[in-house]
Every structure is written in structure tokens, then in C-alpha cells.
Amino acid sequence: xxxxxxxxxxxxxxxxxxxxxxxxxxxxxxxxxxxxxxxxxxxxxxxxxxxxxxxxxxxxxxxxxxxxxxxxxxxxxxxxxxxxxxxxxxxxxxxxxxxxxxxxxxxxxxx
Amino acid sequence: xxxxxxxxxxxxxxxxxxxxxxxxxxxxxxxxxxxxxxxxxxxxxxxxxxxxxxxxxxxxxxxxxxxxxxxxxxxxxxxxxxxxxxxxxxxxxxxxxxxxxxxxxxxxxxxxxxxxxxxxxxxxxxxxxxxxxxxxxxxxxxxxxxxxxxxxxxxxxxxxxxxxxxxxxxxxxxxxxxxxxxxxxxxxxxxxxxxxxxxxxxxxxxxxxxxxxxxxxxxxxxxxxxxxxxxxxxxxxxxxxxxxxxxxxxxxxxxxxxxxxxxxxxxxxxxxxxxxxxxxxxxxxxxxxxxxxxxxxxxxxxxxxxxxxxxxxxxxxxxxxxxxxxxxxxxxxxxxxxxxxxxxxxxxxxxxxxxxxxxxxxxxxxxxxxxxxxxxxxxxxxxxxxxxxxxxxxxxxxxxxxxxxxxxxxxxxxxxxxxxxxxxxxxxxxxxxxxxxxxxxxxxxxxxxxxxxxxxxxxxxxxxxxxxxxxxxxxxxxxxxxxxxxxxxxxxxxxxxxxxxxxxxxxxxxxxxxxxxxxxxxxxxxxxxxxxxxxxxxxxxxxxxxxxxxxxxxxxxxxxxxxxxxxxxxxxxxxxxxxxxxxxxxxxxxxxxxxxxxxxxxxxxxxxxxxxxxxxxxxxxxxxxxxxxxxxxxxxxxxxxx
Numbered sequence: 001x002x003x004x005x006x007x008x009x010x011x012x013x014x015x016x017x018x019x020x021x022x023x024x025x026x027x028x029x030x031x032x033x034x035x036x037x038x039x040x041x042x043x044x045x046x047x048x049x050x051x052x053x054x055x056x057x058x059x060x061x062x063x064x065x066x067x068x069x070x071x072x073x074x075x076x077x078x079x080x081x082x083x084x085x086x087x088x089x090x091x092x093x094x095x096x097x098x099x100x101x102x103x104x105x106x107x108x109x110x111x
Numbered sequence: 112x113x114x115x116x117x118x119x120x121x122x123x124x125x126x127x128x129x130x131x132x133x134x135x136x137x138x139x140x141x142x143x144x145x146x147x148x149x150x151x152x153x154x155x156x157x158x159x160x161x162x163x164x165x166x167x168x169x170x171x172x173x174x175x176x177x178x179x180x181x182x183x184x185x186x187x188x189x190x191x192x193x194x195x196x197x198x199x200x201x202x203x204x205x206x207x208x209x210x211x212x213x214x215x216x217x218x219x220x221x222x223x224x225x226x227x228x229x230x231x232x233x234x235x236x237x238x239x240x241x242x243x244x245x246x247x248x249x250x251x252x253x254x255x256x257x258x259x260x261x262x263x264x265x266x267x268x269x270x271x272x273x274x275x276x277x278x279x280x281x282x283x284x285x286x287x288x289x290x291x292x293x294x295x296x297x298x299x300x301x302x303x304x305x306x307x308x309x310x311x312x313x314x315x316x317x318x319x320x321x322x323x324x325x326x327x328x329x330x331x332x333x334x335x336x337x338x339x340x341x342x343x344x345x346x347x348x349x350x351x352x353x354x355x356x357x358x359x360x361x362x363x364x365x366x367x368x369x370x371x372x373x374x375x376x377x378x379x380x381x382x383x384x385x386x387x388x389x390x391x392x393x394x395x396x397x398x399x400x401x402x403x404x405x406x407x408x409x410x411x412x413x414x415x416x417x418x419x420x421x422x423x424x425x426x427x428x429x430x431x432x433x434x435x436x437x438x439x440x441x442x443x444x445x446x447x448x449x450x451x452x453x454x455x456x457x458x459x460x461x462x463x464x465x466x467x468x469x470x471x472x473x474x475x476x477x478x479x480x481x482x483x484x485x486x487x488x489x490x491x492x493x494x495x496x497x498x499x500x501x502x503x504x505x506x507x508x509x510x511x512x513x514x515x516x517x518x519x520x521x522x523x524x525x526x527x528x529x530x531x532x533x534x535x536x537x538x539x540x541x542x543x544x545x546x547x548x549x550x551x552x553x554x555x556x557x558x559x560x561x562x563x564x565x566x567x568x569x570x571x572x573x574x575x576x577x578x579x580x581x582x583x584x585x586x587x588x589x590x591x592x593x594x595x596x597x598x599x600x601x602x603x604x605x606x607x608x609x610x611x612x613x614x615x616x617x618x619x620x621x622x623x624x625x626x627x628x629x630x631x632x633x634x635x636x637x638x639x640x641x642x643x644x645x646x647x648x649x650x651x652x653x654x655x656x657x658x659x660x661x662x663x664x665x666x667x668x669x670x671x672x673x674x675x676x677x678x679x680x681x682x683x684x685x686x687x688x689x690x691x692x693x694x695x696x697x698x699x700x701x702x703x704x705x706x707x708x709x710x711x712x713x714x715x716x717x718x719x720x721x722x723x724x725x726x727x728x729x730x731x732x733x734x735x736x737x738x739x740x741x742x743x744x745x746x747x748x749x750x751x752x753x
Contacts, residue, residue: 033732042728103728110726 018059026052037102039091050080112163113174116195122153123239134228142228143218146235150214154207161200172616175248192248198617202245205450206370209457210238212580216461217361219577237263241370249310250299260371261288268358280354287351291341298334318384329389339375343430346404356419360464368426368460369453376433380442398438402529405431409536414669418463418476421544441518442618443611448511451591455499458584462493465573481553485570488578490549492585497545499588501538502645507591513641520630538648546656
């Protein structure tokens with residue numbers, strides 16, 4: 001019953017609210033990505049944007065009754081996980097070599 | 112037996128491969144005897160094939176033996192196939208027979224040469240290529256042999272490559288021949304384009320059937336004539352042959368007199384139905400090229416002092432005779448003269464080799480004289496060759512030359528005049544040579560200036576291995592005429608026109624076709640004129656060079672070969688060089704400039720655009736964000752989606 005109840009709660013809230021939250025999250029993430037220089041924080045901002053997109057998927061999937069939206073979420077999560085593995089690996093090795101390096105400092109990699 | 116015709120090239124090929132792998136291990140004479148044996152075995156196969164063909168009825172005397180499919184490319188199907196028919200077997204018989212004798216001579220002549228086995232390696236490759244050339248069933252197999260003999264010619268002319276003149280002469284021969292080869296290739300392309308095949312049976316068959324248009328036939332014949340002028344040393348491409356005398360003398364005898372240089376004539380005879388179909392001016396061009404070359408080279412031969420140069424120009428002249436025969440429809444006479452010429456010219460060249468050998472590498476006839484006392488066998492055989500080439504009856508040259516002149520007069524009077532003048536000159540310059548070398552006073556007693564001092568040496572007769580081939584060839588040159596006796600002077604009809612009857616399946620045109628012409632009706636007069644010219648030329652030479660009754664006429668213009676070489680050098684050196692320089696400049700500036708211009712433009716654009724790549728990740732993110740917004744705007748506002 002609890003499951004049904006939570007579903008009802010989700011369904012009860014207007015989809016518009018989910019979209020508003022999701023766009024807020026996306027905006028915060030995008031803003032953070034543009035203004036922060038700490039690579040780790042920028043990374044987290046990207047995660048925020050990805051999850052904003054996930055929220056949109058889930059919300060619309062529920063309100064439209066289409067399971068495809070939920071499926072897409074899994075793809076995004078897998079991609080995000082893979083990205084984290086590679087990205088964090090690169091980050092760790094950069095920060096080990098140059099502690100406290102900012103994203104702008106890395107511009108010299110352009111070659 | 113005729114199915115085993117592929118054995119004819121197989122033996123020289125085996126000889127070549129064996130010498131290639133084991134040549135260094137063979138002691139000196141062994142390599143030579145081995146190569147000689149391979150040629151003679153091949154000759155025996157040819158004889159066997161000959162008798163096999165003779166035993167068959169006339170219309171079955173053409174056997175095609177296909178070894179494998181060589182180039183199966185779509186519509187172009189070319190087989191590695193050999194054709195055993197009267198023409199190819201006749202060629203094989205004399206090429207291999209005379210080739211074998213020359214090999215034997217070379218064993219003696221090349222004695223002591225450090226590259227002895229390599230010499231026979233090249234000779235074997237040459238014989239292999241030559242048999243491919245004559246046995247090929249299609250133009251491409253012939254062309255393979257054609258290029259093979261050209262390569263061997265190059266290798267053997269520059270055999271003594273440390274001598275600069277020899278290396279240069281080799282290159283000259285090769286490059287000049289390329290000009291002619293280009294004609295043969297174009298002819299092949301044209302044959303494939305128009306007939307759909309390069310095989311002789313298809314090409315000649317379509318000519319006989321009348322499906323080959325006169326224009327195409329003319330083009331093919333003229334292109335092959337270009338090839339023939341290169342390979343057979345005719346005007347305008349004859350220049351390489353006199354220089355080819357830089358090679359060892361057996362090479363001059365084998366390649367540059369008896370066999371390879373007749374390849375062009377052979378090719379034209381092979382496609383004789385095509386020439387018959389071609390427009391009238393085509394055979395006339397062939398005849399005029401041959402006639403003018405014959406006269407031109409004969410005049411040059413009158414003033415040469417190098418014993419081999421005289422023979423080289425004589426060869427050019429005699430092949431001119433063969434071309435004249437081809438052009439006037441006397442294909443049989445062309446082949447007949449080719450055979451007798453191979454006999455007496457090989458004899459003369461080997462004789463000159465024997466003289467050079469006996470004179471310790473002296474080639475200048477002005478430093479010879481009276482050699483008959485020291486080299487009796489060489490002198491006697493050389494005299495037989497001289498009488499044969501001069502056209503004294505009953506030696507072989509008389510019959511073949513006379514037949515050509517008969518057909519020529521039936522076709523054109525000016526050409527006959529050219530031919531008979533050439534015959535007179537031939538008798539004259541050969542007499543000059545014989546008198547200067549074997550008669551008169553000995554001029555070699557005082558050591559020549561500039562020569563290595565031999566001290567007071569004595570010319571000596573060559574060893575038996577060298578004079579034996581001379582004797583055999585002298586016998587052939589004396590009686591070679593019997594293969595195609597004319598119907599004159601009550602010769603029994605069973606013994607006349609043997610070669611013509613034998614070649615009839617390949618060459619339809621014969622003496623019967625000129626019956627009733629003015630020339631044929633007066634053939635006894637022609638014989639009298641020809642004999643008078645031969646005897647007259649000899650008498651004139653005798654008066655000038657032995658009795659000194661008349662002053663020799665040897666203008667510089669003859670000695671320098673009508674300045675033909677000089678003219679070519681000047682032409683290529685001045686306008687030719689300017690054209691080449693112009694083309695090179697065009698390439699360097701326009702073609703290369705376009706290529707470099709593209710590269711420069713790409714580089715300039717790239718160095719401008721790469722400034723956008725700042726490396727600031729956040730800037731990239733901003734650009735991506737703005738881009739997304741712009742795209743969305745475009746989709747939503749302008750395209751009206753949503």
C-alpha cells in the first residue's frame with residue numbers, strides 16, 4: 001500500500017512543479033559550472049545538471065504514463081557513473097601533481 | 112609433337128635459370144657449352160615440330176598451344192599461348208640454328224673474360240625472349256619477347272660497362288627502342304578496342320573476314336611500323352644500331368644482325384592480312400621507309416673505317432630491303448631475305464670478330480690488310496659472305512635480293528631504282544671492306560698511334576671453335592638460296608618456290624599475283640641488271656681499293672652519317688631542351704604552385720581558427736550553453752516546433 005501511496009503522492013503533485021525544480025537545479029548547475037574554478041566543484045555542477053535532466057525524465061514519464069522516460073534515466077546514470085570514474089581519475093592525478101590547480105590553470109593543456 | 116612447341120622457349124629458359132643460380136660455380140668453358148647445348152636442344156625440338164607440321168595437310172599446319180590464362184580481365188582474355196605455324200617455325204629454325212653456331216663461336220671469342228658465365232646468362236635470356244617473340248600467339252606474348260630481347264640487347268651492348276662509350280650506346284639503344292615500343296603498345300590497345308582481342312588469329316581473321324575497317328587496319332599497321340622502325344633500326348629510329356657495335360662481336364652477330372633486328376619485319380609479316388586491308392598508302396609508306404633507309408645506310412657504309420661499323424650500316428641497309436619487300440607485298444621474299452641475311456651477315460660479323468681477335472682488338476680497317484695470308488679460313492669464309500651479300504649468283508643473297516627487286520619493280524619504278532642503286536653500293540662497300548682487310552699491303556706492321564703497343568705482333572688464325580661456325584655459316588650462305596629458287600633457267604619446277612609454298616598458309620600473296628606485270632615478263636632482264644650491278648660494284652671496289660686506279664670517294668658527309676646524329680643532338684640540345692625546360696617550369700610553378708597554394712591556404716585558415724581554442728573549460732561551457740539557447744530559439748521561434 002505504501003508503494004501505491006507514494007505513487008499517488010508523486011502523481012498528486014502537478015508535473016509543472018517537478019519541471020520548475022528541475023530547471024532550477026539545472027540553472028544552479030550551469031551557473032556553478034560557469035563561475036566556479038575548482039574542478040571538483042565544476043564536476044559536481046555537471047552532476048547536478050545531469051540529475052536535473054533525470055528528474056524531468058522521471059516526472060514526465062509518470063505524468064504521461066510512458067515507461068521510456070524512466071529507461072532513459074538509467075542510461076544517463078550509467079553514463080554519469082562512467083564519466084565520474086574517468087573524470088575523477090584525471091582530477092586526482094592533476095591535483096596530486098599540482099595541488100590547488102584551478103580549471104583555468106589547466107588551459108595550458110591546449111597545446 | 113607440335114603440341115610440345117613450348118619446349119622451344121623452355122630449354123633456353125632452363126639454361127638461363129641454371130646459369131643464374133649456378134653460373135659462378137661453372138668453370139669457364141662449361142657455362143658456354145651448357146648454354147650452347149640448350150640452344151641446340153631447342154633447335155632439335157624446332158626441327159621435330161617442323162617435320163610434324165610438314166606431315167600434316169596444309170590447312171592444319173597451325174597449332175595453338177595454350178599454357179595458361181595469363182591476363183583474364185573482364186573482356187580482355189589473354190592466354191600465354193604459342194602458335195606453331197610455318198612462319199613461326201621457320202623463324203625458330205634459323206634463329207636457333209644460327210644462334211647455336213654463334214654461341215659456339217662466343218665460347219672461343221669470350222675466352223678469358225672475367226664475366227664469361229654472365230655473358231652466356233644474357234645470351235640464354237636473349238634466346239628465350241626471341242623464341243617468345245616469334246612463337247607468341249598474340250601481340251602481348253610477342254611484346255613480352257620484344258621487350259625481353261630489347262633488355263638483353265641493352266645488357267649486352269653495355270656488357271663491357273666500364274667503357275663509357277659502351278654504357279652510353281646501351282642507353283641509346285634502350286631509349287630509342289622505347290619510342291618504337293610505344294607504337295606497338297598503342298597498336299595493341301587499338302586491336303583490343305576494335306577486335307576485342309590481341310590474338311593474331313582474331314586480328315588477322317577479322318581482316319580476312321572484312322570486319323576490320325580500312326581506317327583501323329591502317330592505324331594498326333602504321334603503329335606497328337613505328338615499332339618496327341625502332342626494333343629493326345629503320346629511319347627515323349635507326350641511330351642506335353651503329354652504336355650497338357660497342358658490344359662484344361658475337362652479340363653484334365646474333366642480336367644486331369641475324370635475329371633481334373629482324374623482329375620488326377617479322378611482326379609486319381605476321382599481320383600481313385591487316386596490311387592488305389589497310390589503305391594503299393600504308394604499304395607504300397612501309398616500302399618507302401625501307402627503300403630510303405636501304406639507300407641512306409648504304410651510302411654511310413661506303414665511308415666507314417671501323418670494320419664493324421661497315422657491317423652495322425650494311426645491316427640497317429639490308430633490313431631496309433626487307434621492309435621494302437614487306438611494303439611491296441613480297442612477304443615471302445622478306446622472310447627469304449631475312450634468312451639468307453641471317454646466314455651471311457652472321458658469317459660476316461663472326462668473321463670480323465675473328466679478325467678483331469686475330470688482330471688483338473684492332474677494329475680500324477686502315478690498320479689491316481693482307482690478312483688472307485695469316486687467317487686463311489677466316490678470309491675464305493668472309494669472301495663467301497661478301498659474294499653472298501653482294502648478290503653474286505649462285506650465292507644465297509643473289510636469290511633473295513633479286514626476288515625483292517622483282518616485286519619492287521612490279522609495284523613502283525622509283526623504288527626499284529633505289530633498290531638497284533643500293534645493291535650496287537652494297538657490292539661496292541663490301542668489296543672495299545674485303546680489299547682493305549684481306550688484300551693489299553699489310554698496314555699493321557707499324558704500331559698504331561694511340562693503340563697499346565703490341566710490339567711487332569703477327570695476326571693469327573682463330574682457334575677451331577671459332578672457325579668451325581664460320582665454315583658452317585659459309586656453307587649455308589653459299590647454298591642458302593635453294594630454299595626458294597626462282598623459276599628460271601630450267602630449274603626443275605619441283606625445286607622452286609619451296610619457301611613460298613611452305614609459307615602459303617600464313618602468306619597468301621605470292622609470285623602468282625604479279626604474273627603479267629611488266630617486271631615479271633622481263634625477269635631475265637632484271638636478273639641481268641642485278642648481276643651487272645653486283646659485278647660492277649665489285650669491279651669498282653677492286654679498282655679503287657686494290658689497284659688504286661681511281662681515287663676513293665668518301666665524303667665527310669657519308670662518314671658522319673649525313674650528320675643525322677649531330678642533327679638530333681642539336682635538336683634535342685637546343686629546342687628540345689627549351690621545351691623540356693618549359694614543361695619543367697610549368698610543373699614547378701603552376702602544378703606545384705597549385706598544390707602548395709592549397710596547403711598554404713589551409714594552414715592560414717587553421718592558424719586563425721585555432722585562436723578560438725583558448726583551453727578555458729568554462730568558456731567552452733558558456734559557448735555550448737549559448738549555442739543550445741540559440742538552437743532552441745531557432746527551433747521554437749523560427750521553425751515553430753512545439
